[in-house]
Amino acid sequence: MSSFKRDKKEEEDGVGNIFQNIEKTTVLQEARVFNETSVNPRKCTLILTKLLYLLNQGEALNVKEATDVFFAMTKLFQSKDVVLRRMVYLGIKELSSTADDVIIVTSSLTKDMTGKEDIYRAAAIRALCSITDATMLQAIERYMKQAIVDRNSAVSSAALVSSLHMTKMAPEVVKRWVNEAQEAINSDNVMVQYHALGLLYHIRKSDRLAVTKLIAKLTRTTLKSPYAVCMLIRIIAKLLEEEDSGNDFPYFDFIESCLRHKSEMVVYEAAHAIVNLKRTTSKELAPAVSVLQLFCGSPKATLRFAAVRTLNQVAISHPAAVTACNLDLENLITDSNRSIATLAITTLLKTGAESSVDRLMKQIASFVSEISDEFKVVVVQAIRALALKFPRKHNTLMNFLSAMLRDEGGLEYKASIADTIITIIEDNPEAKESGLAHLCEFIEDCEHVSLAVRILHLLGREGPKTKQPSRYIRFIYNRVILECPSIRAAAVSAMAQFGASCPDLLENIQVLLARCQMDSDDEVRDRATYYSSILSKNDKNLYNNFILDTLQVSIPGLERSLKEYTQNSTNQPFDIKSVPLQVGPSPDEREKKHKSEGMLTSQGPLRPPPVSREENFAEKLSAIPGIQQLGPIFKSSDVVELTESETEYFVRCIKHCFAHHVVLQFDCLNTLPDQLLEDVRVELEPSEGFELLSVIPCKQLHYNETNHTYAILKFPDDDLPSCVGTFGAVLKFIVKDCDPTTGIPDSEEGYNDEYILEDLEITLGDQIQRVSKVNWGAAWETAAESSVEKEDTYSLSSMNTLDEAVKNIVQFLGLQPAERTDKVPEGKSTHTLLLSGVFRGGIDILVRAKLALADGVTMQLTVRSPDDSIAELITSSVG
């Protein structure tokens, strides 16, 4: 899309891109002239430019191509042409990661970096660092140290920044350059000072005490460079955030004093830091906000933008402070820079009173067509937040959204509007009918197939639950007549939902489905036939399992299982239970989704549908012997830390649960530079009934490296109560002492050592996968006949609110809340939480928890599951 736009623009301008039609093979061919005895600098510069252009367009060279052209390029060092030489440096940097033997240019570059020609020196340093690996670093160390303290500021800056990049590869070596960096921080040049601070901080950042010393020293001197001061503010803010130090930490005062700095950049940085610090009190906040307020009236657009963006970000956490700027924000509504105007309005919306909503919405409407999609999305998100805050305003907001829907706009923008309408519908029953009506209207003329399909799906789910379901049928059936096959198929499925849920519509739906069986598209006909035949059976149970709550497997998982099945010749029928389940979003994920709203953060390009964590792990685990036979992973737990994070060895565990087994994955990090660990494994003391099948040790664990060791255990057979338990754990390994700079062991001899880990718990939640039921009520009813029911009453004395109780129950059981019952309406003293999930082995679980608030929370828990002992396990483990 964007490239299309660009082309069009160029056509208009009448200037084409001269590099547009070049081809990789041609350029590589042309590059052979680099080998000629006498170099033609102009010609070679042009060819190199083409090559760099291609690489920057994402064209990839294979190793041979890259190596050939790299070596041809090295011959250009014979030319003294300044422009060509600098192009060669760029070429070296670009190819350094793909070509072989790039260290061949080391001497040529060290010569340039220490030579008389100043223009070469900085660029040569950057190129040199890109070709240097850890083994070669020693050879250039002397030059780097000299360059860091060079009188030429460009040289010094280049050396400092390159050193920073090289800390990734050889932190121990770069640490030795600390004295030079110290010297550079006294430089008069603003950039050198900034870069020196960057490097010093980077070297020391894992050492709390050293950072504190650095801050103490620098806050006492006056840094000349505003960039360095900004950096210092960030360092201090980060420390303050981690420290939980209360107010006695003296450096907050330093940030405060920076509000009076003569550089605007520093003043802004200080204000930004103060409003974003969690510990800031309202008294401390005031001066920072007045600075931002001042900037709102600045003639410089960048300052206004920075100020309003910061206010926007903190509008939720510090509403009162932001409200103090309301007048200034109002002024910005008419700012000629629409980005500023948008942020101003959305900030006002976040903090404003219900009464101001209508006025502000009118304001936005006046220019919404002038802003880019990206900012329109910000507006939409602000509206969503508003709708959740002021449910009574849903009419104004819905009308606004539907007007936006009818406007021009890209898929991402339209999808965000549809999402918002859907959220509002789900949150506010009163808004449902009008929201659905808007969406019906929208799909009458919607150019985005994926969006139309989603909306049809929603209509099928929500329409039958409204007062007058029949009114939606016309909209849906219209799609069958007018649209492309994928939309027609979605419409057929939506109609079937009405047929299954509304007995009085069934006859009509059957007529429509009969017509769809004449469709020209296979998928549409198949669906119509399928639904029509099920609906003709008149069996509630069938409706539930095959229309309302269909397959709950993960689609990529199903694809993989089917592929494996067809590749193995077996007479066994395919077992749908062996397919990993489609997992509902975890509370965390949903939280995250809402947090970023209203911020100006790019979502990036559309991503492929996410793969579940389990599928991600499945790929890695399948390489490990003995795991393939266990079947698919049923659930992977969250990460559990078995050590404190700042210890010698840092160990974390992920529990992968299978139908009858559990695989424990231990991620171990070695933080000791002078130790190489070998044969690293975790020795377990499993609780009774668990059988330890095998341990897969990690062969080697170098410094600063994370590697895995595994243990495979079998769950106790036929004894569910023993399937939850606590294991003792000890990390065992062989230590080889080694040289911290090279990581090479001093001798072949090692010695055994061990390290006690925290106990590891296998919980109920580890063995339950959250699976959502579209129609929980119908499933519950069906389960009354086919399942066992267990019920018990509990008093949850440590819970003070219903909300808190709901959160804890959901987390403890690891089940998926249905029908948004995890949201407790405000001011209620009773609530019913509906949950669903699957126990390992594919056994359904439905839970209903009736909660009442009375001196703590009382809970009546009802569990329905086809398996007696699972229902028992759940009721007993809660108590």
Place this chain on the structure above:
Amino acid sequence: MGLFQKFANFLGVRKREVNVLVVGLNNSGKTTVVNRFKSEEERVTDIVPTVGFSVEKFQNKNLSFTAFDMSGHGRYRDLWEHYYKDCHGIVFVIDSSDRLRLVVVKEELDLLLQHPDVCNRKLPILFFANKMDSKEALSSVKIAAGLGLDKIIDKPWHISSSNALTGEGLQEGVEWLTQQIRDMILSKT
């Protein structure tokens, strides 16, 4: 080559540019040799081991030389071949006091001579039996015999004893090379 260029060459108006490759084991004195060829003001005083290669320029007679001074460390010897194709001559430097590694020198030389970019060309090769000042130094005759130079029949070659620290023996060698390359160019044009 255009007519004018030919004419110009003939008159020696513009110096003809040629490339030579300087190879040999590490520590044999290649960089020191090349440094000697440069004019006095361009010479460096501090010679450090070469990592990869370094390009140097010097003049002799009416030829303008570009020398690719290669590193002789094991890790880099395989990379010499990238530079064979387009050179007009090879300078092969031998540490004549390093008797132990003379077999390694022979191995590398044989590899060079068999390389497809070298074997079918009439490339002149100049050998410097360097470090002649050293007590253990072998004579150039012994070195020529040790390396089996008499077996090279399809290429002009020449061996000079040299002391790169003082410059002794270098001039004689480079003059031979200049002459060879000039002959080669003239016969081609």
